[in-house]
Amino acid sequence: MPPFMEPFRIKSVEPIPFPTVGQRKAALDAAGYNLFRIPARAITIDLLTDSGTSAMSAAQWSAMLSGDESYAGARSFERFETVVRDLMGYREVIPVHQGRAAERIVLHELLGPGDISVSNTHFDSTRASVEAAGAQAVDLPIAAAAATPMPFGGDIDLDALVALLGGESGDRVRCVVLTITNNANGGQPVSVGNVSVVRRLCDQHGVPLFLDAARFAENAYLVITRSAGLSDTTPKEIARAIFDLADGCWASLKKDGIANIGGLIALRDEELAARCRGRLIETEGYPTYGGLAGRDLEALAQGLLEVTEPEYLRYRAESAQWFADLLERAGLPVLRPAGCHAVYVDAGQLLDHIPAAELPATALANELYLAGAVRVTELGTLVFGRPDPAGGADIPAPRELVRFALPRRVYTANHLQYVAEVAELVAAKAADIRGYRIVEQSGAMRQFTARLAPLAARANR
Numbered sequence: 348m349p350p351f352m353e354p355f356r357i358k359s360v361e362p363i364p365f366p367t368v369g370q371r372k373a374a375l376d377a378a379g380y381n382l383f384r385i386p387a388r389a390i391t392i393d394l395l396t397d398s399g400t401s402a403m404s405a406a407q408w409s410a411m412l413s414g415d416e417s418y419a420g421a422r423s424f425e426r427f428e429t430v431v432r433d434l435m436g437y438r439e440v441i442p443v444h445q446g447r448a449a450e451r452i453v454l455h456e457l458l459g460p461g462d463i464s465v466s467n468t469h470f471d472s473t474r475a476s477v478e479a480a481g482a483q484a485v486d487l488p489i490a491a492a493a494a495t496p497m498p499f500g501g502d503i504d505l506d507a508l509v510a511l512l513g514g515e516s517g518d519r520v521r522c523v524v525l526t527i528t529n530n531a532n533g534g535q536p537v538s539v540g541n542v543s544v545v546r547r548l549c550d551q552h553g554v555p556l557f558l559d560a561a562r563f564a565e566n567a568y569l570v571i572t573r574s575a576g577l578s579d580t581t582p583k584e585i586a587r588a589i590f591d592l593a594d595g596c597w598a599s600l601k602k603d604g605i606a607n608i609g610g611l612i613a614l615r616d617e618e619l620a621a622r623c624r625g626r627l628i629e630t631e632g633y634p635t636y637g638g639l640a641g642r643d644l645e646a647l648a649q650g651l652l653e654v655t656e657p658e659y660l661r662y663r664a665e666s667a668q669w670f671a672d673l674l675e676r677a678g679l680p681v682l683r684p685a686g687c688h689a690v691y692v693d694a695g696q697l698l699d700h701i702p703a704a705e706l707p708a709t710a711l712a713n714e715l716y717l718a719g720a721v722r723v724t725e726l727g728t729l730v731f732g733r734p735d736p737a738g739g740a741d742i743p744a745p746r747e748l749v750r751f752a753l754p755r756r757v758y759t760a761n762h763l764q765y766v767a768e769v770a771e772l773v774a775a776k777a778a779d780i781r782g783y784r785i786v787e788q789s790g791a792m793r794q795f796t797a798r799l800a801p802l803a804a805r806a807n808r
């Protein structure tokens with residue numbers, strides 16, 4: 348029996364598809380062996396992402412009906428603004444349609460050619476905005492090589508930050524961005540201590556500190572469970588302590604907004620906020636709706652109240668932990684400690700007979716689909732591999748990971764148990780799994796559209 352219980356009951360349901368073996372084979376073949384191209388109607392359990400896939404509460408659905416769809420100054424904007432001000436403490440609140448819109452707006456105001464943005468790890472859309480502004484994105488994650496699991500694996504490397512800020516290119520640094528949790532680094536949390544030191548360094552060098560706060564509540568909960576002496580502190584208090592240390596934030600609210608669309612910019616600096624609003628009008632709409640409907644703002648305001656509830660966060664963290672244990676028992680090499688939003692598996696270790704160029708992470712993901720119509724994300728060479736500038740073979744990703752993302756409040760323990768049973772079938776035949784070659788690809792985000800072909804069994808080659 349799982350050590351947790353879902354802290355909700357279900358009053359609206361959606362049937363899930365159960366494609367047959369033949370249908371799964373046909374769907375994967377038609378998709379060019381790329382899970383992004385499989386229609387959702389052919390998926391039983393979809394762990395592709397935790398972004399925009401949440402189940403909303405009855406309170407959110409009922410708030411949506413009272414959405415005020417006035418073009419300017421809607422009541423729904425006022426409710427959203429009040430909730431965000433209370434939660435984050437930033438006076439300037441600007442809604443946007445999703446996280447990358449916020450990043451594009453703020454980072455184009457902060458950065459220009461030759462400037463540097465430094466982060467614990469820029470999420471890929473954040474990096475894209477930094478580079479689109481002509482600036483350089485520098486990632487300083489703490490050393491991931493440590494053999495023992497680290498409680499705050501999301502922290503920024505403080506020594507490296509001191510060296511950068513005090514070094515030759517120090518005066519080119521225009522902002523420090525802490526991504527909480529550190530999505531590109533396994534969804535690991537950032538500690539309050541780390542943020543405090545970064546704040547001091549930013550003050551010494553006159554550089555602003557911003558948070559990419561997509562999973563601020565999960566970060567706060569993990570801080571409480573992984574620190575001594577914080578058991579009487581609420582997630583809301585920890586989240587606020589971290590917001591208090593920064594000059595502002597942006598966030599994709601498709602994650603801890605527990606809604607299907609939305610994002611925000613929240614700042615202290617009135618003048619920067621005014622410039623952001625000017626830019627927002629070009630692409631998102633009037634500053635009190637930012638590309639969202641009034642009803643979306645209602646769902647987000649209510650979601651932001653629910654996401655810091657300790658019972659919800661406890662379930663979120665404990666179900667991820669339990670799922671990680673199940674996958675490990677099923678024979679998959681799981682990365683530890685598990686965060687909240689996903690469990691990561693090392694496909695390179697499980698399928699060490701498949702070289703990186705033959706996409707072991709893709710191979711594992713595709714086998715999970717074939718075995719039980721489970722969809723996960725490959726985070727290996729298909730996503731992070733790069734063509735060699737010298738014209739040689741592609742440069743492989745540093746690690747061949749597969750991510751089992753956990754949509755919020757969507758799947759029960761039984762669903763996760765099913766995924767673990769599918770994983771066990773796949774792990775048992777690991778030695779027979781074959782790699783892939785890319786037959787068609789385009790652009791920097793090749794994982795979304797690439798077509799692949801399975802390779803013949805290695806024994807025959």
Ligand SMILES: *Cc1c(COP(=O)(O)O)cnc(C)c1O
Nearest residue numbers: 445446447470472530561599601
């Ligand atoms: C999802 C995400 C973004 C981008 O947000 P979208 O809503 O997908 O545009 C940026 N940063 C982090 C940390 C994210 O997880």
